[in-house]
């Protein structure tokens with residue numbers, strides 16, 4: 088799985104499968120259900136820490152063209168959940184459609200962004216969603232706004248296989264969109280650690296407190312190392328894979344940060360990162 092995660096960490100999956108289309112996907116889900124084999128849907132792997140012993144069962148990637156389609160209709164777009172977010176932003180800007188600029192520089196797929204309610208700094212993708220088509224077991228429900236719940240880096244979409252989503256965009260000239268994207272990327276380059284493999288922010292910002300990076304920084308943990316993993320010198324809420332880090336190096340660092348922050352500030356930092364598989 089180290090080849091499928093931005094952390095470049097993780098042992099093997101039993102079975103890594105890329106269904107060709109929705110029927111193929113249904114067959115895999117049917118097989119996994121009837122044989123009681125677990126399955127996990129992966130997007131761009133940019134929010135995952137996969138254990139060193141890997142993942143049992145199926146890891147399903149919606150990377151085939153059937154899950155990457157885009158259709159524009161006025162100011163709305165229906166896109167396959169396997170599409171990379173940066174491709175969606177680019178295709179929309181070609182049509183003079185904006186509203187996605189705040190997602191620039193966030194790696195991963197539309198499916199991952201929806202599940203995580205990805206965003207930055209105060210906007211999030213959930214605000215744009217009109218409708219989602221998903222598989223729940225072998226059914227294919229269409230979820231409209233009233234059944235969808237998005238909150239800070241979270242949604243009620245866990246457990247579903249997201250196939251496509253309808254998003255509301257806005258008319259905007261391509262050069263304006265590009266200028267805004269450039270500005271956002273520059274800001275990110277200045278503040279985020281992009282030189283090493285990571286998953287972005289490790290912890291959620293604690294509510295009603297200073298952001299997680301500041302609390303970690305106050306504890307003097309910037310640069311702290313564990314094996315090949317380290318707290319970034321540039322952004323203290325990023326853990327980086329400095330040199331062939333293992334999942335257990337990262338996990339030890341996570342545990343240590345939580346322990347020290349709790350001891351010094353009585354704040355229990357919660358993970359934004361998803362821990363998957365066997366450690």
Ligand SMILES: Cc1cc2nc3c(=O)[nH]c(=O)nc-3n(C[C@H](O)[C@H](O)[C@H](O)COP(=O)(O)OP(=O)(O)OC[C@H]3O[C@@H](n4cnc5c(N)ncnc54)[C@H](O)[C@@H]3O)c2cc1C
Nearest residue numbers: 130131132133134195196198199200202205206249286287
């Ligand atoms: C350098 C860097 C910067 C980042 N900056 C930001 C930022 O500014 N803001 C932000 O919000 N995030 C940021 N992230 C985190 C990450 O990019 C986002 O959370 C992203 O939206 C995850 O998408 P993914 O496709 O990689 O999902 P994955 O990591 O593959 O999966 C995340 C979750 O989504 C589920 N999932 C994925 N696709 C589907 C699907 N089709 N159906 C059902 N479930 C699915 C997975 O099962 C898993 O539970 C950053 C990451 C990095 C490495």
